[in-house]
Structures are given as structure tokens and as C-alpha cells.
Amino acid sequence: MNAVKLTPFGKKRRDKYLINSFLKNKKTICKVLNCFKAYDIRGKVPDELNEDLAYWIGQAYARHFAPKKIAIGHDIRLSGPALSQALAKGFMDAGVDVVDIGLCGTEEIYFASAHLEVDGGVIITASHNPAEYNGMKLVRQDAVPVSGDTGLKDIERLAAAKTKSISDNPGQYEQVNPRGQYVEHLLSYIDAAEQRPLKIVVNAGNGCAGAIIDLLESKLPFQFIKLQHEADGNFPNGVPNPLLPENRAITANAVIENNADLGIGWDGDFDRCFFFDETGRFIEGYYMVGLLAQAILGQSPGEKIIHDPRLTWNTIDQVTKAGGQPVMSKTGHAFIKERMRLENAAYGGEMSAHHYFRDFSYCDSGMIPWLLVCDLLRSKEKTLSALVNKQMDAYPVSGEINRTVQDPEQTIQLIEKEFGAGGQKDYTDGLSVEFPDYRFNLRKSNTEPVIRLNVESRADQKLMEEKTKELLDRIENTGYAVSST
Numbered sequence: 001m002n003a004v005k006l007t008p009f010g011k012k013r014r015d016k017y018l019i020n021s022f023l024k025n026k027k028t029i030c031k032v033l034n035c036f037k038a039y040d041i042r043g044k045v046p047d048e049l050n051e052d053l054a055y056w057i058g059q060a061y062a063r064h065f066a067p068k069k070i071a072i073g074h075d076i077r078l079s080g081p082a083l084s085q086a087l088a089k090g091f092m093d094a095g096v097d098v099v100d101i102g103l104c105g106t107e108e109i110y111f112a113s114a115h116l117e118v119d120g121g122v123i124i125t126a127s128h129n130p131a132e133y134n135g136m137k138l139v140r141q142d143a144v145p146v147s148g149d150t151g152l153k154d155i156e157r158l159a160a161a162k163t164k165s166i167s168d169n170p171g172q173y174e175q176v177n178p179r180g181q182y183v184e185h186l187l188s189y190i191d192a193a194e195q196r197p198l199k200i201v202v203n204a205g206n207g208c209a210g211a212i213i214d215l216l217e218s219k220l221p222f223q224f225i226k227l228q229h230e231a232d233g234n235f236p237n238g239v240p241n242p243l244l245p246e247n248r249a250i251t252a253n254a255v256i257e258n259n260a261d262l263g264i265g266w267d268g269d270f271d272r273c274f275f276f277d278e279t280g281r282f283i284e285g286y287y288m289v290g291l292l293a294q295a296i297l298g299q300s301p302g303e304k305i306i307h308d309p310r311l312t313w314n315t316i317d318q319v320t321k322a323g324g325q326p327v328m329s330k331t332g333h334a335f336i337k338e339r340m341r342l343e344n345a346a347y348g349g350e351m352s353a354h355h356y357f358r359d360f361s362y363c364d365s366g367m368i369p370w371l372l373v374c375d376l377l378r379s380k381e382k383t384l385s386a387l388v389n390k391q392m393d394a395y396p397v398s399g400e401i402n403r404t405v406q407d408p409e410q411t412i413q414l415i416e417k418e419f420g421a422g423g424q425k426d427y428t429d430g431l432s433v434e435f436p437d438y439r440f441n442l443r444k445s446n447t448e449p450v451i452r453l454n455v456e457s458r459a460d461q462k463l464m465e466e467k468t469k470e471l472l473d474r475i476e477n478t479g480y481a482v483s484s485t
Contacts, residue, residue, distance in 0.1 A: 131233075209270035248276075403450065
């Protein structure tokens with residue numbers, strides 16, 4: 001490895017050379033750095049992501065964005081601390097000061113990048129991926145996301161080139177714990193003194209959420225029944241992913257057994273939370289978007305609310321009735337955050353249980369949503385089931401269904417030709433076709449040969465199921481289908 005000291009002009013010329021070299025050797029480099037995705041970094045440890053690459057990612061971020069100080073942290077995965085230290089060394093060798101907040105959730109890095117005197121942040125996490133994986137999510141100052149369109153591809157190229165930048169003034173390292181400030185910020189979304197006593201089942205999935213619940217416990221009149229509460233990167237109860245049906249039973253059963261008011265589950269880095277009503281029923285994330293929009297509009301009337309195109313009717317209905325302005329955006333956190341900033345929207349929600357808040361630097365949080373839901377239970381004096389039942393009946397949904405196909409684009413074109421006649425079409429994200437009594441969205445994955453189908457109807461469960469079956473039957477008999485996933 002050759003060390004180079006760069007002047008600003010030399011840096012620009014060197015980066016151009018490295019990028020050109022990358023393009024000439026793209027096949028080889030992409031094979032090495034296949035952990036770089038559209039919005040973040042994820043891969044198996046150590047084959048696809050390891051300490052050596054973590055070092056070069058730190059160097060590459062420093063070269064591309066030239067920060068003076070950066071915040072870093074890691075979730076509960078066992079490979080996290082070593083990757084974190086390697087990343088820190090890459091930054092410090094390049095002259096960047098490092099603020100290490102240690103074991104944390106993704107949103108704690110978002111908070112740190114906006115509230116500490118830093119120029120960006122990196123969280124080492126693989127969220128709900130299997131135990132052998134790890135990854136990184138990168139942001140700039142004020143938690144502005146770094147994705148493929150905003151610097152991640154450049155960081156990949158620079159990291160692959162492995163040209164070392166050594167500063168005459170190495171960066172300094174310090175450990176900081178901003179959780180006190182973070183918890184106070186969470187509590188600012190509700191009036192803690194006005195909350196009514198609730199019994200809540202909380203399942204951290206042995207991820208990072210448990211520590212935050214412990215800090216909030218003394219400040220709220222809630223009784224928490226804690227499941228899989230201790231952080232453990234060995235995943236003794238499986239990977240924390242409440243979207244998997246097999247992971248829901250323990251929370252649902254605990255709600256019933258304890259006569260609890262609701263249940264909450266998180267993924268490993270707790271940037272998403274999932275709800276169970278007082279009967280133990282799992283509530284699809286789609287219906288929570290409309291509910292949280294109500295909560296935000298109750299505090300800030302007339303605001304814009306961002307939603308994704310996969311399922312829309314319930315959200316539009318709830319936002320409009322609450323006096324808000326629904327705005328549709330392409331799916332994905334980078335697109336949602338960008339549109340929220342453009343529109344100055346107060347809240348954005350996706351059916352995948354990502355919920356974004358303007359006052360949280362337009363970022364997604366797994367803690368703010370459940371606090372707002374508890375406040376709604378108080379203000380409405382209703383159970384969670386009573387708050388969502390009518391909407392679930394009014395807009396039944398298929399849930400997202402994936403199919404592996406050889407040619408996603410051709411499959412979508414065929415479905416449009418055969419099912420789109422007479423419908424109102426929209427191409428914000430894939431293909432959406434709307435009829436008076438049902439609508440569907442069909443979109444392709446960014447990372448694999450998979451198409452994703454969502455269907456909803458107006459108060460007609462049978463129609464929704466019939467149309468879902470028709471669409472799936474045709475997808476599976478296009479000649480492009482491979483298998484179900």
C-alpha cells in the first residue's frame with residue numbers, strides 16, 4: 001500500500017485517476033466489493049466485509065467528503081466492535097476526528113450526526129440480516145443519507161482502489177454517550193406526565209432496543225413486560241425480525257397472557273418497530289402509517305405527509321380526513337427523506353414499518369412511533385384494535401408477495417398490457433394500476449431478480465384475494481417465473 005499526501009488539487013486529480021482505474025477493472029472490483037448496495041453496505045463477514053475493507057471505507061469517506069469529525073457506532077453483532085475500530089483507524093489516519101458512541105441503534109447515529117458537533121456518521125449494522133452478516137449505513141451532517149446517487153458509489157470506487165491517505169495531523173478518538181440527550185428528544189414527542197398507565201409487552205429480539213426501554217421506563221407510567229431483552233449478538237432466539245411470522249408468536253402470546261394493552265417488537269438496530277394489538281394480533285405496517293399520520297397531524301394540522309406507492313388508499317383517506325396533504329414518493333429511505341426535505345413534510349411512512357419524522361432530521365425511528373401510538377390510546381380513549389379495525393375492513397390488503405423471475409422488466413410490461421387496460425396508471429415506483437374497486441403495485445427489487453406485488457381493494461376482501469390470485473397466476477405463467485420466495 002502506497003501512502004500519499006494530497007493537496008486539494010492533487011486530491012481531485014488523484015480521485016479522477018482512481019475512478020477511471022475502477023471503471024477499467026470494474027468486473028474484478030465489483031466481485032471484491034459486492035457488499036455495496038443501492039442504499040447501504042451489507043455482506044457476509046469476513047468474506048464480503050471485514051476489518052481491512054472497513055479501514056478503506058473510512059479512508060474513502062474521508063477522501064470523498066472531507067469531514068473534520070465523524071460519529072461512529074455499532075449494533076449487537078459480534079463482528080461490530082472490530083469493524084468499528086478498523087473504520088475509526090481509516091478515518092483517523094486521514095486526519096478525521098472520531099466520536100465513538102459504541103453499542104447503539106441506527107437512529108442513535110442519526111441523532112448524533114444532527115446533535116453533536118460532527119460532519120456525519122456511520123453505524124455498523126446489518127439490521128435483520130442473518131447472524132453471519134454485517135454492514136454499514138452512512139450519513140452526512142444532519143443525518144442526510146449517503147446512497148448510490150449521493151456518494152456511496154464514489155466511496156466504493158475509492159475503497160476498492162486502496163490508495164492510502166495519511167494526514168500530517170492524525171485524527172483524535174473519543175468515546176461519547178449522548179443517550180441522555182437522545183432520550184429527552186424522544187420524550188419531546190409526547191407529554192409524559194399526561195400518559196395513562198399502560199401494560200406493554202416489549203420484545204427487543206436481543207437487539208439494541210432493550211437499553212433504550214430501560215432508560216425510558218422511569219420517565220413513563222408504563223409497565224413493561226420484557227421479552228428477549230438483553231442485547232446478545234449470538235442471537236439466542238434467532239435473528240430479530242418481527243416480519244417473520246415465526247418470530248411473532250412469543251410477543252402475541254405474551255400480550256394475551258398478561259392482558260396487555262399492546263405489544264411492540266423491534267429489529268436488531270431498532271430503526272423499525274412492529275405493533276400487536278390487545279388481542280395479540282399483528283398489525284400490518286401499512287395501517288400504522290395512517291394512524292401515525294393522525295398523531296402527527298393532531299400536533300401539526302395541515303402538514304404534508306409522505307407515503308410510498310405500494311399501498312396508498314388507507315393512508316390517503318386518513319391523511320385527508322385529518323386535514324393533511326398526502327404526497328406520494330418512490331419507495332426507499334433515501335427517496336422518502338429527500339422528498340420530505342423537498343416538501344418540508346412533517347412525517348413519512350412506508351408499509352415496511354419505516355417511519356420518518358421531520359423533527360428527527362427527517363430520519364426513520366423505531367422509538368418515536370410507539371410513543372405516539374401510546375399517546376393516541378390516551379387521547380382517543382380507545383384500544384389499538386378499535387383504532388385500526390375500521391381501516392383494515394375498509395382497505396383489505398394482500399401484503400407484499402415476492403416472486404423470482406428471470407426478467408423483471410418484461411414481466412411488468414406483460415402484466416401492464418394484460419391487466420392495465422382501463423385503469424389509472426402511475427410509474428412512481430414500478431407499475432401502479434388503479435381501478436374504482438381495487439388497485440395493485442408491481443415493482444422490481446433493486447438488488448435481485450425479484451418482483452414484488454401488493455394488492456388492495458375497497459371494503460372487499462374477496463375481490464382483493466381474487467385479484468391477487470389472478471395476478472400471481474399470470475406472473476407465474478409468463479415464462480419468466482423461476483420460483484416463489
